[in-house]
Amino acid sequence: MTTLQMNGISKSFSGVPALRSVDFEVRAGEVHALLGANGAGKSTLMKILTGAYQADAGRILIDGAECAIQSPQAAKQLGIECVYQEVDTALIPYLSVAENILLDQQVQKKGLIRWSRLYQQAEEILQTFGFSIPVKKQVEACTLSEKQLILIARAAAQQARFIIFDEPTAPLSNKETERLFAIIEQCKRAGMGIIYISHRLVEIFQICDRITVMRDGQHISTKETGDTDIDEVISSMLGKSFDEEFPKAKVPIGKTILEVHKARGGKVREADLQVREGEIVGVVGLVGAGKTELARLLFGADPWEGGELRMGGRPLRLRSPKDAVEAGIVLVPEERRKEGIFVEESVMHNLSVASLAKWAPNGFIQKRLESIQATEIVRTLGVKTADIRQPVGHLSGGNQQKVAIGKWLETDARLFLFDEPTKGVDIGAKSEIYRLIGRLAQEGKGILYFSCEFPEVLGIADRILVMFEGRIVRELSREEATQELIMYYASGGE
Template structure:
């Protein structure tokens, strides 16, 4: 049986240990979950396996023979592939679907490319997995879920022996997720070893054979999935029990500060809602229901076709996000790396960008004041970073999200909108984000919380609005809402 073993892997950054003699193993024909909170070391371990980093110590052994992995090319030559969470970093946007799927084959090809054969082969590969994506379509025009499926298709045709799936279901609908699980089962039956990284514990217990938990750069445990529980896994990840997954602070509800009447624009067909001081209003729906589009409409990022927006009793017509921010409405978008942060800029610059006028009189940034404010927000949010001058793109997903939220904290915003704020975020960082949202509500801010994760909306919201096909079709109180009732209306029930 083919086995990949990582033995005693060690890695330091600037003298700080990131991995402390970590052992990890995946066998052919198994799905092995690798779990841990942000900063646990799992990403560093996988970057060593894929050749992005070189280990300071330890060994990688495949089929009993030590493997020298010094680069991504070395890893691919050994049959190690990765389907990344950040799909846009792994695809070439201006090439077609077919070109991205068969990218390595094109690079190695000699002479002229036969486009007819290229498209036919790509279509056959997609058809084999049941994917329906036009092969001539440019990748930059594809949806998030389509991009994820393209990456999966690419990995499976590059003679992979081991595939790493990093948060693969984050951008997928329920139907696409089930199809992905079928594909993973096909890979498993074909003898591939699957390393599965996800923060969604129910799916871990659904599809994984073994679970390895890391914490603070060390392997804490490896167990057969059948021999452990979610509570045990959470305790291993956090180093403590986690009895309250959704901390909910009860705060007094005040006056109405936001009203939306008959909002229409793009995919949003009709939306009526209101938000009061200190209130967290959940907006839920299945993938494609129009939640993100509604958030963009209210933020002035998309054009209104009809309807009214009333803030603090004043009717407004927002044409740009700048006008929304000036009106006291801010948005933490779903795609944080594309729209929520500047990945190449520092933590400090990202935290000051929304209030840059304060720190740059006459066009010159007062770096000392900017740094002091950044340090204050980093401490308040518990951002784990080597320093405020570290590029945000080097932080974990949860810490990037904290920065995306933190940049709005020093503004005069009264209405905070969060679009899928815990996507790709580990369970510890999720708890931090829930508490932060609760503290904003306690400061009499109004919160709109857009999510397709029904349990988290049930845990955090005071009121729940259900969307279906671009419309808000039902309002439920915290007391009457259940997962079943939300699913009923989210699926078109009346």
């Protein structure tokens, strides 16, 4: 049985230990979950395995033979592939689906490309897994879920021996997730070793054979899935019990902030809603229901085709996000690295970008004041960063999300739109984000919380609006809402 072992792996950055003598193993024909809170060291360990980083100490062995993985190409040659969470960083947008699937093979070949053969090969790979994506379609025109499936197809095309799945179900619908699990089962039967990283613990227990937990750069435990449970895993990840997963503070509900009547635009066919001061309104639906499109419509990012919007009782016409921000409406988007933050800029600059007028009244940024304010926001939100001048792209997903939220705190925002705010965020950071949203509600802000995660909406929302095919089809009170009832209406029930 083929086995990949990582023994005594250590890694430090600027003298700060990120990994401390970590052991990890994956066997052929198993799905091995790698879990840990943000900053636990999972990503660093996997970057060493895929050749993006070099370990300071330790060995990597395949079937007992030590391997030198000095580059991503060396990892691929050993049969180690990764399906990344941030799909846009792993695909070439201006190339076709077929070219992206067979990219590694084409790079290694010489001579002219036989396009008919290329498209045929890609089509065969997609059909093997039941994926239905036009092979000539440009990747930049694909949906998030299609991009994820393209990455899975690329890994399969390489005939990988070990595949790392990093939050693979985050952009997928329930049906696509079921298909992915079937594909992973196929990979198991074919003798591949699967390393599965996810913050969705229910699915971990559904498909994984073993679970390894890391914390603070160290290996904490490895257990057979049947020998542990969710509560024990959470305790191991956090180093403490996690009794209050969805903290919900009681907040007095005030005056109406936002009123929307028959909003239409793009996928949004009709939406009526209102949000009051201190109220958290959940908007739920399955993938493709139109949640993100509604959030973009209310932020002025997409054009309105009809309907009315009132802010504080006054009619409001949104031509752009600038109009929305000036009216007090702000958005924390689903794709934070693409739309919510500037990954190459510092934490400080990201936190000040939405309120530059405060720090540059005469056209020149007062850096001392900018630095003081950024430091205060970092402290208030608990952003874990070595320095406010550190590029925000180097932070963990949860801390990037805190920065995406924090940039709006110095504006005059009255209504916060959160689109899948805990996507790809670990369980500890999720709780911190819930608490932050609760604090905004206590300050009298209105919250629209868009999510396909029914449990979290049930946990934090005062009211729940269910979307189906671009329409808000049902409103549920906190008391009457259940996962079963939400699923019924989100699936088209009447």
